[in-house]
Amino acid sequence: MNKYIVVFCAGMLAVLGFAPFSVYPLAVFALALLFFQWQHARGKWMAARLGFAFGFGLFIAGIGWLYVALHDYGGMHALLAAAAIALFAAVLALFPAAAGYAQARLRARFGGREGMAAALLLVLLMPALWVLLEWLRGLLFTGFPWLVLGYTQAADSPLAGYAPLLGVYGVSLIVAVSAGLLALLWQLRWTVQGKIAFGVLLTLWLGGVALRVVEWTQPQGEPLKVSLLQGNIGQGVKFDENNLVGTLETYRRLVQGSDARLIVMPETALPLLRHDLPDNYMHLLRNHAIANAGDLLIGLFERERGLYYNSVVTLGSSNSQSYRKNHLVPFGEFIPLRPVLGWLINDLLHIPMSDQARGGERQQVLHVAGQRVAVNICYEDVFGEEIIRYLPEATLLVNVTNDAWYGKSHAAMQHNQISQMRALETGRMMLRATNTGVTSIIAADGRVLQMLPQHEEGALTGMAQGYSGSTPYVRWGNAAMLGLLALMLAASWWLRQSKFPERAADK
Incomplete structure (x- = not known):
């Protein structure tokens, strides 16, 4: 099967990790499939296209409900509404595409390392860049952090235990590292290194179980x-x-x-x-x-x-x-760049009270x-x-x-x-x-x-x-998560200079 179709379907599969389905392991499996394809992509642009295909599948399946708002209540023509959703999903898919491009470019600068050094990039470089781009998606242009993979783990998953520590992006990071370890385990099989990867994966999830019992706050009154x-x-x-x-x-x-x-x-x-x-x-x-x-x-x-x-x-x-x-x-409650985009509300959408003022930040x-x-x-x-x-x-x-x-x-x-x-x-x-x-x-x-x-x-x-x-997250916000991303990217750079023995299968 065409690899782009495979990752597109994986993106759609990841939606089943979110409510109302809440099959939270699927988010890990879907992302592991993308990481595996990234590792075997020929060139940075192929990796970018794979990231885009995954993202487009995720968003077209995950936010298709916007059609109801645009068409049924916003008065937009059916074809225009469908096109608008496809365009929005494509724009959002640029973030995983950018993550794919960046990881491939950085891996290329590592000199095409093979063996364990290359394998470890699955659990350092790819997860860090995935979450970095998720965080940027929630920040840029007023932000749209819907379908951040960390949400799939609330609240039945063991990984929900990391939320009071690191927030949703931290949980997303644990999901991404788990996906990297799963892809690594698939590659290494049940070798010594594969057993180590499995042990780390198990430790991450058991750590979440242990954190679930910690009471970070106290009842008052x-x-x-x-x-x-x-x-x-x-x-x-x-x-x-x-x-x-x-x-x-x-x-x-x-x-x-x-x-x-x-x-x-x-x-x-x-x-x-x-x-x-x-x-x-x-x-x-x-x-x-x-x-x-x-x-x-x-x-x-x-x-x-x-x-x-x-x-x-x-x-x-x-x-x-x-x-x-x-x-x-944006567009539902205020009009960005009104002189340029005001026509969108006036001519295509008919949303009441669509030009509101902001309350104070504090x-x-x-x-x-x-x-x-x-x-x-x-x-x-x-x-x-x-x-x-x-x-x-x-x-x-x-x-x-x-x-x-x-x-x-x-x-x-x-x-x-x-x-x-x-x-x-x-x-x-x-x-x-x-x-x-x-x-x-x-x-x-x-x-x-x-x-x-x-x-x-x-x-x-x-x-x-x-x-x-x-909770620690209340005190630190996203700073702790961003610090972890920086450490993971630094460790990836260190691997560029490291000397790992190659496995026999790699020779």
Whole structure:
């Protein structure tokens, strides 16, 4: 079979490691296949093409749900929507292509080393460059760190134990090193060197098991009752004036049906500007929260000085507070290079409230229901390095989102898996209130404790525990992971000068 087809299929196979499938070993096997092909590629451009094929398979299968947002709700023509997704997947595939090109170029500079020196590059150079390019993908052009392979390991895999230490990119590094060791084991078979490779692989995974039992943070205070609301308002009618009264009534009913101390509504649950909401409606909600001796978090839009903000505001026993979304989605929430690309929104897409302003980078945590809550809105929980800005002060994490844009696709489950990783990294519970799902309560160890069925109206009621303290990732951020990458690249360079005996099979 054509090697490009093989790695393309391997990229698609890797998607099965993510939710809702969560067959986490497949991410390791898929990447091992790519590394094996890289090692046998003839030249740097072939390696780049192999990386591109793998990446295109990964992204075309993994983010195909964007079609629903572009076509069904954005009004884009079907062919244009399909072409846009293919183009986006191709752009994202340039990152694994760059990793393939870089590793081949560096290996060539090592003088075409054979034997163990070349074999060890599988577990040093290739994994380091793979993760470096994943990290850059999450950083450049506002970042798109979706489908980072580390997420496949949250939260059932033994490798999830590395998340509080190194974050998702560190977990991705362990995945990549495991893939390199697996490819090396395939090459060496059950020789002495092969047994060593297997031993290292086993040690990495057993190390993750040992780390899973470490309690990096400590419970603070008494557990509190929480209620996470899921209105199940279809995206097609969410901003329809004819549906407004029904939406307000849905959330009034859900709020008044809850006796929880902390009640959370989804992102933009009330599709009106804050100052346009009826006073009697807001008083009713506030009085109910006060009667529960607690608070209500409401997702809505705010306008200030002609600027629009995607916000979460508080009502209830505590002082009025708000959080405004800081990390906006390009084209969905703001228009980059408006003079050049403004036509894309005006002529091709029809997305309401698509030109929003950013909230501040260093906002205050919300003091509600006896907790210090770090709120993140929708896409913001994809950026772990931004979540830890609010730690260790915050005792709870809350994500409000609206994944109704993506219909009944896998997007919502992938998003919930990302929130599981944030809980692992921070040692904090994550409460998710969403419009159509996945509404869930996630433990500090990343396990989903409770979850509402998707695309059903309901309120998820359960107990939440605040936590104090800092995981190593909260203290270091991505610095430790980047330090490991630097050491691995330095070790790869050292191999250039080393003298390893060649195996008989290599002579």
